[in-house]
Amino acid sequence: MRKQSIEKGALGKVYQDGEFITRQGDVGQVMYVVQQGKVEVLMEKEGHETLLRVAGEGEFLGEMAIFDHEVRSASLRAKGEVKVLTIDKKNFLKRIHIDPSLAFRIVQTMSQRVRELGDEVARLKG
Amino acid sequence: MADSNPPSRQDQLELVDGSRVAVIGGGPAGSFTSYFLLEMAERADLDIEVEIYEPRDFSCPAPGGCNMCGGIISETLVQNLAAEGINLPDTVVQRGIESYVLHMDVGMVRIETPVDEKRIAAVYRGAGPRDIQVRKWGSFDHHLEGLAEARGAKVTRGRVMEISMDNGRPSISVKGGEPQAYDLLVAAVGVNSPALKLFKELDFGYQPPETTKTFIREYFLGEEVIAEILGDSMHVFLLNIPRLEFAAIIPKGDYASVCLLGEAIDKDLVDAFLSSDEVRGCMPDDWAPDPRSCQCSPKIAVKGAIQPYGDRIVFVGDCGVTRLYKDGIGAAYKTAKACATTAVFEGVSEDAFRRHYAPILKTILRDNAIGKVTFSATKLVQMMPFARRAMLRMTQKEQSIPGRHKDISQVLWDMFTGSAAYMEIFTRAIHPRFLGRLSWELLAAVAPGKRSQP
Ligand SMILES: Cc1cc2nc3c(=O)[nH]c(=O)nc-3n(C[C@H](O)[C@H](O)[C@H](O)COP(=O)(O)OP(=O)(O)OC[C@H]3O[C@@H](n4cnc5c(N)ncnc54)[C@H](O)[C@@H]3O)c2cc1C
Numbered sequence: 001m002r003k004q005s006i007e008k009g010a011l012g013k014v015y016q017d018g019e020f021i022t023r024q025g026d027v028g029q030v031m032y033v034v035q036q037g038k039v040e041v042l043m044e045k046e047g048h049e050t051l052l053r054v055a056g057e058g059e060f061l062g063e064m065a066i067f068d069h070e071v072r073s074a075s076l077r078a079k080g081e082v083k084v085l086t087i088d089k090k091n092f093l094k095r096i097h098i099d100p101s102l103a104f105r106i107v108q109t110m111s112q113r114v115r116e117l118g119d120e121v122a123r124l125k126g
Numbered sequence: 127m128a129d130s131n132p133p134s135r136q137d138q139l140e141l142v143d144g145s146r147v148a149v150i151g152g153g154p155a156g157s158f159t160s161y162f163l164l165e166m167a168e169r170a171d172l173d174i175e176v177e178i179y180e181p182r183d184f185s186c187p188a189p190g191g192c193n194m195c196g197g198i199i200s201e202t203l204v205q206n207l208a209a210e211g212i213n214l215p216d217t218v219v220q221r222g223i224e225s226y227v228l229h230m231d232v233g234m235v236r237i238e239t240p241v242d243e244k245r246i247a248a249v250y251r252g253a254g255p256r257d258i259q260v261r262k263w264g265s266f267d268h269h270l271e272g273l274a275e276a277r278g279a280k281v282t283r284g285r286v287m288e289i290s291m292d293n294g295r296p297s298i299s300v301k302g303g304e305p306q307a308y309d310l311l312v313a314a315v316g317v318n319s320p321a322l323k324l325f326k327e328l329d330f331g332y333q334p335p336e337t338t339k340t341f342i343r344e345y346f347l348g349e350e351v352i353a354e355i356l357g358d359s360m361h362v363f364l365l366n367i368p369r370l371e372f373a374a375i376i377p378k379g380d381y382a383s384v385c386l387l388g389e390a391i392d393k394d395l396v397d398a399f400l401s402s403d404e405v406r407g408c409m410p411d412d413w414a415p416d417p418r419s420c421q422c423s424p425k426i427a428v429k430g431a432i433q434p435y436g437d438r439i440v441f442v443g444d445c446g447v448t449r450l451y452k453d454g455i456g457a458a459y460k461t462a463k464a465c466a467t468t469a470v471f472e473g474v475s476e477d478a479f480r481r482h483y484a485p486i487l488k489t490i491l492r493d494n495a496i497g498k499v500t501f502s503a504t505k506l507v508q509m510m511p512f513a514r515r516a517m518l519r520m521t522q523k524e525q526s527i528p529g530r531h532k533d534i535s536q537v538l539w540d541m542f543t544g545s546a547a548y549m550e551i552f553t554r555a556i557h558p559r560f561l562g563r564l565s566w567e568l569l570a571a572v573a574p575g576k577r578s579q580p
Contacts, residue, residue, distance in 0.1 A: 010221070010244070010247075011204060011214060011216075011219055011222045012222070012243060012245075033213065085208050085243070086205075086241065086243060087205045087208055092205065092209060095206060099463055101166070101467060102209055103209075105210065106209065
């Protein structure tokens with residue numbers, strides 16, 4: 001069987017360590033699914049970076065762009081070599097009109113993030 | 127007065143805790159249905175049993191472990207599966223496809239993916255061709271079957287030989303086995319199975335899809351030669367060979383798959399294709415059509431089945447309705463998902479399937495009707511050299527002039543990759559800008575002396 005390192009031949013796009021996948025403020029027309037490696041989710045403000053979290057294999061990122069018309073709220077940066085697959089907003093929305101259950105996992109991801117944010121707010125207040 | 131013998135919940139035409147589902151066939155349609163049935167049931171707090179019957183061991187090489195196909199997983203399906211949480215690993219994806227090369231007698235042109243990324247997968251359905259020496263990649267069907275098993279489906283390695291309806295409940299048996307009763311029977315046997323006859327005999331009106339014969343042949347070239355000669359491109363041929371509808375050479379890991387669709391494909395047609403200058407031009411210099419590694423002539427559905435559902439029985443994938451010539455695995459996913467959603471949330475009666483499952487099948491059938499028109503247009507191009515020249519020039523310009531609208535490129539990309547609905551391709555092809563540019567190129571091709579940039 002194939003080795004587990006990142007293959008240039010298989011699916012997705014390979015980003016090198018430190019390379020930005022998308023930047024905060026960009027207009028988002030896709031969301032991302034991490035295929036291999038780790039991705040940093042960062043907030044950038046006045047030259048300062050705040051690391052929000054590190055996402056791993058199978059995680060959805062940038063999913064808010066699918067549902068709202070706002071610009072990207074965070075930047076995504078490769079931590080080591082990573083491979084990422086994009087899902088087009090237009091195709092995805094078309095498909096969930098026919099099969100709404102396709103959005104289930106993304107809704108699940110979003111609800112988990114809301115939970116995590118709630119915990120974080122509670123921690124900061126406490 | 128209340129009925130003294132009310133029907134038990136099990137007798138009602140719905141799935142309840144403890145219901146048993148048999149899925150005949152563990153190809154993509156069968157595995158996807160099993161996977162989604164169990165996933166939906168879990169979401170609905172329903173405890174059901176799903177049993178897949180499949181005679182093939184997909185981890186074996188050669189025809190015994192293979193469901194015979196070109197092995198292209200479309201861009202749309204790759205994305206839909208990723209959204210479902212199903213990511214195709216490098217151990218299964220032999221090659222990510224990033225461009226299509228169109229070969230014609232008037233020249234060739236490369237159409238790059240509209241996104242800077244590989245989102246089309248080339249896979250083997252089984253463990254590889256008959257003469258495989260080193261197994262570097264796993265089987266796609268084995269991977270899907272494994273996902274269904276991991277969700278809780280039980281796989282029985284056996285061919286279903288008998289099917290009957292006993293007191294309104296389906297009952298099936300494998301060779302030498304006892305009949306087993308189920309609450310729902312999902313038929314996912316494809317169009318190459320003798321089992322289709324068994325369903326016809328059930329007398330609820332099912333008629334299998336009409337089919338035509340196709341052709342696939344595998345050639346061992348080795349990973350390095352494939353990378354150098356074919357690259358990460360699918361090679362598509364538009365040649366004026368009678369009865370040939372579509373031809374492609376698909377690069378896999380160590381092998382190249384030659385795939386022909388058309389009318390009554392026979393040895394003469396295959397020989398005419400393989401000995402054409404266009405094929406020889408894209409294979410290595412010392413390549414000869416023989417020796418080959420493996421070959422098969424599977425059937426492909428060209429029409430949908432009639433009455434692909436009844437009380438407690440439903441047909442998914444190829445043996446129900448599939449897309450014309452393209453993205454059959456994508457259609458297997460869509461029908462499987464619609465079937466599972468209907469069975470878990472709406473019931474397993476004929477009425478439930480007619481109201482909630484049949485509309486999905488109708489959408490595919492309606493789109494196939496438009497697909498037929500699109501293929502007829504391609505056939506015209508295939509027969510008229512000036513139309514081929516016009517198409518080639520228009521595509522070459524789009525691919526080489528930066529910022530130029532990718533009108534024909536997008537139409538061809540969607541047509542070859544099977545990613546978009548035929549309706550979408552048709553709508554793009556009747557856009558005034560597309561028609562204007564094509565008309566210009568057609569004029570230029572008829573009167574080659576008077577060419578200028580439109
Ligand atoms: C030449 C050719 C090229 C193609 N290329 C592509 C392509 O590149 N991309 C794409 O998306 N689609 C392609 N297709 C279409 C694709 O192969 C089918 O749409 C897809 O395989 C359908 O899946 P399925 O599960 O419905 O049927 P199948 O894949 O045929 O699976 C049916 C399963 O049922 C099992 N079975 C049969 N009888 C019994 C029984 N009695 N008991 C138990 N099990 C049984 C079989 O062993 C088999 O595993 C191609 C088809 C052809 C013919």
